Amino acid sequence: xxxxxxxxxxxxxxxFLVLFVVHTAQMxxxxxxIQRVLYKEVxxxxxxxxxxxxxxxxxxxxxxxxxxxxxxxxxxxxxxxDIYGKWLGKFVNLLIVLYLFxxxxxxxxxxxxxxxxxxxxxxxxxxxGAFLIILxxxxxxxxxxxxxxxxxxxxxxxxxxxxxxxxxxxxxxxWHYLFPMFELTSTELYKGMIKTSYSLLGFELLYFIxxxxxxxxxxVRFAILGVIASIVILVILTVIAIGYFSGEQLERTxxxxxxxxxxxxxxxxxxxxxxxxxxxxxxxxxxxLLYMWAASKGIKISFGYRQSYALYVFLLLSLVxxxxxxxxxxxxxxxxxxxxxGLYVCYVYPIILYIAVRIKKSLQN
Amino acid sequence: xxxxxxxxxxxxMTLVLTACLEQYNLEKLGLATVIGYDLDKEEVRATAVxxxxxxxxxxxxxxxxxxxxxxxxxxxxxxxxxxxxxxxGQLRVVVLGESLAEEGVLSITDxxxxxxxxxxxxxxxxxxxxxxxxxxxxxxxxxxxxxxxNLLKQNIEGELLVSATLHEFLQAYYDPGKDPILPLVxxxxxxxxxxxxxxxxxxxxxxxxxxxxxxxxxxxxxRFKAGSxxxxxxxxxxxxxxxxxxxxxxxxxxxxxxxxxxxxxxxxASTPKYKITxxxxxxxxxxxxEVILEDPESLKTLEELIEKExxxxxxxxxxxxQEMNSDPLGFGMVYDSSIRxxxxxxxxxxxxxxxxxxxxxxxxxxxxxxxxx
Numbered sequence: 001x002x003x004x005x006x007x008x009x010x011x012x013x014x015x016f017l018v019l020f021v022v023h024t025a026q027m028x029x030x031x032x033x034i035q036r037v038l039y040k041e042v043x044x045x046x047x048x049x050x051x052x053x054x055x056x057x058x059x060x061x062x063x064x065x066x067x068x069x070x071x072x073x074x075x076x077x078x079x080x081x082d083i084y085g086k087w088l089g090k091f092v093n094l095l096i097v098l099y100l101f102x103x104x105x106x107x108x109x110x111x112x113x114x115x116x117x118x119x120x121x122x123x124x125x126x127x128x129g130a131f132l133i134i135l136x137x138x139x140x141x142x143x144x145x146x147x148x149x150x151x152x153x154x155x156x157x158x159x160x161x162x163x164x165x166x167x168x169x170x171x172x173x174x175w176h177y178l179f180p181m182f183e184l185t186s187t188e189l190y191k192g193m194i195k196t197s198y199s200l201l202g203f204e205l206l207y208f209i210x211x212x213x214x215x216x217x218x219x220v221r222f223a224i225l226g227v228i229a230s231i232v233i234l235v236i237l238t239v240i241a242i243g244y245f246s247g248e249q250l251e252r253t254x255x256x257x258x259x260x261x262x263x264x265x266x267x268x269x270x271x272x273x274x275x276x277x278x279x280x281x282x283x284x285x286x287x288x289l290l291y292m293w294a295a296s297k298g299i300k301i302s303f304g305y306r307q308s309y310a311l312y313v314f315l316l317l318s319l320v321x322x323x324x325x326x327x328x329x330x331x332x333x334x335x336x337x338x339x340x341x342g343l344y345v346c347y348v349y350p351i352i353l354y355i356a357v358r359i360k361k362s363l364q365n
Numbered sequence: 366x367x368x369x370x371x372x373x374x375x376x377x378m379t380l381v382l383t384a385c386l387e388q389y390n391l392e393k394l395g396l397a398t399v400i401g402y403d404l405d406k407e408e409v410r411a412t413a414v415x416x417x418x419x420x421x422x423x424x425x426x427x428x429x430x431x432x433x434x435x436x437x438x439x440x441x442x443x444x445x446x447x448x449x450x451x452x453x454g455q456l457r458v459v460v461l462g463e464s465l466a467e468e469g470v471l472s473i474t475d476x477x478x479x480x481x482x483x484x485x486x487x488x489x490x491x492x493x494x495x496x497x498x499x500x501x502x503x504x505x506x507x508x509x510x511x512x513x514x515n516l517l518k519q520n521i522e523g524e525l526l527v528s529a530t531l532h533e534f535l536q537a538y539y540d541p542g543k544d545p546i547l548p549l550v551x552x553x554x555x556x557x558x559x560x561x562x563x564x565x566x567x568x569x570x571x572x573x574x575x576x577x578x579x580x581x582x583x584x585x586x587x588r589f590k591a592g593s594x595x596x597x598x599x600x601x602x603x604x605x606x607x608x609x610x611x612x613x614x615x616x617x618x619x620x621x622x623x624x625x626x627x628x629x630x631x632x633x634a635s636t637p638k639y640k641i642t643x644x645x646x647x648x649x650x651x652x653x654x655e656v657i658l659e660d661p662e663s664l665k666t667l668e669e670l671i672e673k674e675x676x677x678x679x680x681x682x683x684x685x686x687q688e689m690n691s692d693p694l695g696f697g698m699v700y701d702s703s704i705r706x707x708x709x710x711x712x713x714x715x716x717x718x719x720x721x722x723x724x725x726x727x728x729x730x731x732x733x734x735x736x737x738x
Contacts, residue, residue, distance in 0.1 A: 043708075118481045172532060176695070179702035246540035246698075263486050263532065271454075271484060 013148050013209075015218035022061075022203050022226030024151040024286035027158070027233070029110035029335075030199030032280070034234060035241035035256040042192040043247065044177060045184040047238045049192035053200060054231035056193070058224050060350055061203050065220030067354045068210045070361060076207035077301040083356055093302040099345050100295035101314055103201065105321055106338040107287050108132050109331045111280065112322065114255060118277050129322030132281075132288060133315045139289040140296060140311050144212055147293055151286040158283045161261075161276060162233065166240075169260045173243030197347060198339030199234060202287065203227055204346040208294040391418050395427065395449035398510025401496025402473050403462035408432040409473075412497045414510045417449055426508040428501055437476060454482045457514035459489050459531070460550065462496040463570070471538070471568040477531055485532040488517045491563045491570060493551040502555055513557070517548060520559055524592030527562060527582055527693075538568060541711040542697020546582065549573060564691040567711070572689040574682070581679050584643060585627050585694050593621035593650060598670045600654070606663035607654050619651040620671060623732070629696065631703040638722045639696060641679070647671075648733045668729045679725045687719045696721060 038046035071079055076096065081089035112128045120128075139147060184192070206223050213219040241256040253259050258280075264272035292314060299310035325331070395415030403410045412430035429451075431442040444451050459477065461470050477483050490513070492499050504512035520526040529547045537545040545565040550557060562574040562582065574582065580594040597615040600607070607616070624646040632638045649658065649667075657663050686692065697714040701707075 172536070174536070174695070174698065176698045176702040180705045183705060244536075246536045246543070248541075249535050249539035252539070259485070262484065265486075273481075 011144060012212050012214045013145060015213050015215040015222050017148050017152065018206070018209065018213060018219050018222040019226040019229070020152045020155050021148055021209055021286070021290065022206060022223045023229045024154050024283070025202030025205050025290050026200055026227065026230040028107050028199075028202070028284050028287045029114070030201075031234065031237065031283075032110075032114060032255045032257045034196070034199045035238050035245075036250055036253055037195045038192055038238065039242065039247070039250050041195055042184045042188045044179065044242055045182065045188075046192065046242060047235045048182065048184065049189060050196055050231060050234050050238060052189065053193045053196040054227060054234075056347070057200050057203060057227050057231075060347055061206060061223050061227055062220060063354050064204070064206050064350050065210075065223070067350065067357050068207065069216065070357050072216065073211045075211055075297070075301065077298050079353070079357065081302065083353075083360055090302045093298055096345070097295045097298040097302075099341055100291050100298065101317075102334075102338050103342065104136075104288060104291040104295065104314075105318055106335045107284050107291070108318065108322065109325070110335060111284050112326075113328065113331060114258070114277060114280065117254075118258060118273055125326045126319060126322045129319060132284075133319055135285060136288045136292050137311065137315050139285070140293045141308060144209075144293065147286070147289045148209075150289060154282050154286045158279060161279060162236070164266075164272070165261055165264050168264045169240050169244045172263075173240065174246070175243055177242050177246065178239065194343060195339075196234075197343045198335070200227070200230065201339075201342045201346055202230075202290075204350075205290050205294060208297065209290075389450075389452070393449055394418075395429075395447050395451045396455040397451055397453050398455055398508065399458040399460060399500060399513055400453075400456060401460035401462060401492065401500045402465050402470075403495050403497055404464040404468055405432045409465070410497065411443060412500045413443055413451065414500055414508055415447060415449065415451060416455070416508060416510065426510075428509075430497055430500075452482070453480060454484075456483055456487050457510055458517065459487060460496040460499060460513070461489065461491045461547075463491060463493055464495070466491045466563065466565075466570040469568045474531065474534060474538070474568070478535055483531075485535075486530050488514065488521075488548075489529050489531055489534050490517060490548045490550045490559070493549060493560070499550060499552050499557055502552065502557060504557065509557075513550070516550075516557070516559055520548075524583065525576075525579070526559055527579060527586070537693065537695075538565075540695070540698055541709045542692065542699070542701045542714050543695040544691045544693050546693035564686065564689060564693050566689065566691045566715075571691050572685070574685070578678075578682050578685075581675070581682050582693065584622065584625055584645070585629070585641060585679070593619055595619050596671050596674050598667075598674060602670055603656060603663070603666060606657045606660065606666065609655060613653070616656070617651075617653040618649060618667070618671065620645075620729075621648045621650045622646075623648055629694075629699050631699055632724070634700070634704055636720065636722055637696075637700055637717060638724070639699070640724045640726065642726050642728075643675075643679075644728045644730070646730050646732045649731055664731055668731055671729045672727045675727045675729070676725045679727070680723070683723050683725075687721065690715060690719055692718050 035046065038049060042049050067079070077093045080092045083089070084092055108129055111132070112125050115128050116123060116125070139150060203223065206219070210216070210219060237257055241250060241260060244260055245253060245256065250256060258273055258276060261273045261276040262271065266272060269275060292311065295314060296307045296310040299305055300307040395417055397413040398416055399414045401412040403412070410430060410432040412428065415427045415429060417426060427447060429443040429446040431446060433442055459473070461473065478485065500509050502509065506512060517526065521528045526548045527546055534545045534547065537543040544567070547563050547565070548559050549561045549563050551560040561576050562579050563570050564572050564574060577594055580592060583592065596618050598618060600614055600616050603616065622645050625643060627641065627643040630640050632640050656667070692714070697709055697718065700714070701709040
């Protein structure tokens with residue numbers, strides 16, 4: 001098959017934008033409540049686990065980059081079709097599309113839950129979902145470059161919250177809670193890393209945006225920088241949360257980050273979470289756009305349907321899900337499953353794929 | 366053109382769609398600024414002071430009170446007593462009645478922390494007697510909610526009371542090595558005032574600390590400045606520095622802590638044994654006799670005497686806390702953070718704390734003596 005077709009110049013992006021794409025794709029619902037999930041597994045050493053997971057993530061990003069550089073202008077879907085052949089390739093692509101779609105759903109469901117728990121108890125799920133769907137539909141229709149623009153803007157409109165929020169919780173922090181350090185055992189470390197993976201998902205999108213990058217040799221470097229930025233933010237939020245909450249209190253607090261925002265008081269607004277939660281929508285919009293864009297793109301590449309039709313079908317399906325799927329227990333189970341599948345898709349599969357690509361290439365020579 | 370029309374339609378929809386959710390009109394709300402909880406037979410009685418906004422009336426407020434099995438049902442039945450809908454978003458103070466506080470307050474604090482609309486920076490306090498009585502009195506200025514809030518706030522900021530927000534209460538409660546501590550509010554001749562502290566064992570009140578003991582509690586909890594305290598020194602020991610003949614047996618010195626530094630270290634884990642080191646930079650605010658303060662030797666003697674008196678006080682408080690088996694200073698937290706590979710439980714710490722030993726070392730530096738010598 002035709003490997004390495006030319007990319008249209010007006011569709012490409014600068015390499016440094018990969019940083020924002022990867023970073024904003026990683027920041028999502030996970031940041032709001034990662035502290036509790038991790039604390040349950042590894043207690044005060046949670047931040048160490050995040051750093052170690054970060055190191056592994058950087059390695060995986062590097063492997064992904066290696067795989068992609070064998071192909072230059074192709075996404076994961078094209079690589080699959082090349083390696084596995086037409087039928088098996090299509091099947092694997094379908095699985096990948098399903099994975100991307102379920103990540104999309106899990107982010108929406110997670111956000112809907114936050115809005116209902118914190119701001120509008122009685123707002124129906126489908127209504128909040130409909131807002132997200134309209135935004136996603138509009139965004140994905142505009143094409144890839146506008147999506148990257150949204151990522152950049154979302155980064156700028158969300159990062160300031162971190163600085164506003166530092167001072168207040170620190171006043172109540174007990175640094176004793178961080179000690180004794182390095183107490184974790186290897187099984188705890190393993191379990192903790194698995195739990196962190198959901199919050200770090202997003203870097204696998206490099207598989208789909210790579211062909212659009214102008215200077216390909218720099219793409220991986222910027223992707224790794226994006227991962228490091230996410231790790232820094234996660235570590236800061238986790239360290240503050242461990243100091244701010246006492247052990248069992250943190251285990252009971254579902255969204256520790258938002259609970260910490262709750263005490264920030266500005267002269268014109270008494271409760272900062274009423275700003276933070278709407279801004280959170282800006283944080284998740286890049287995720288929704290990128291995942292939906294990649295999923296609909298996958299359908300187009302593998303099955304030849306128009307990308308916009310695939311998009312409409314997916315959006316309609318999600319609306320159905322939002323209407324019928326709104327028990328917290330089920331939602332949590334679903335998000336856990338997505339995290340689990342994400343772990344295999346993003347951490348295990350890239351290694352297998354890389355080996356497969358190497359074998360294929362050496363056979364060709 | 367088509368796009369413009371569509372976007373205009375969308376923009377107009379945002380105007381129409383605003384009423385989709387529950388509406389909160391300020392004139393139709395009763396903003397609860399303070400809620401008091403009492404034990405009324407087997408039930409919890411909630412009393413709330415509601416602020417209402419009526420254009421004709423200045424300071425319109427109403428006190429409602431009704432019992433219920435849980436704090437939420439009592440709030441709902443309170444709603445039947447008022448023309449306005451009760452909301453908790455402006456809740457500033459929660460008063461826990463003495464009877465309830467002795468039975469345990471977790472059900473109340475749990476409800477408060479579960480409700481997203483209620484801030485975790487609201488103040489908690491315990492009332493001597495019923496909370497209802499306090500909330501029903503008319504304060505000298507504005508309504509009881511605002512009055513209590515300002516009373517607690519200015520005293521916490523002015524370093525006279527230990528900070529007691531809902532968050533800090535829960536932080537201490539859920540920590541096995543720490544117990545909550547709250548201010549006590551009393552009513553005397555129709556006037557409400559803060560008067561000392563109450564300490565908890567888990568979520569039950571087990572004892573009281575007097576006002577001046579609060580100074581030492583703040584002193585040991587490193588995060589806060591401790592404010593000022595009065596210390597008595599036997600006149601005999603500073604006789605040679607006093608200009609006139611002392612009138613009383615003791616002279617009193619008011620010491621203001623401008624910068625203090627406290628450190629709790631675990632010396633020995635099995636007993637457990639602690640070393641409490643406190644360094645205070647202080648200002649002499651007032652001396653009841655005319656003591657020569659410019660003399661380095663006299664200052665040194667004074668410092669030593671103050672140190673000794675403070676150490677005695679701290680030891681007394683520690684003994685008192687151990688008798689009540691309440692650890693608001695978080696010695697268990699220090700224990701837990703110093704011992705590797707062991708997670709402290711509530712029960713373990715409750716067994717250990719009464720036997721703990723404390724070695725108190727206080728170092729006072731008088732850095733200023735005011736603008737006169």
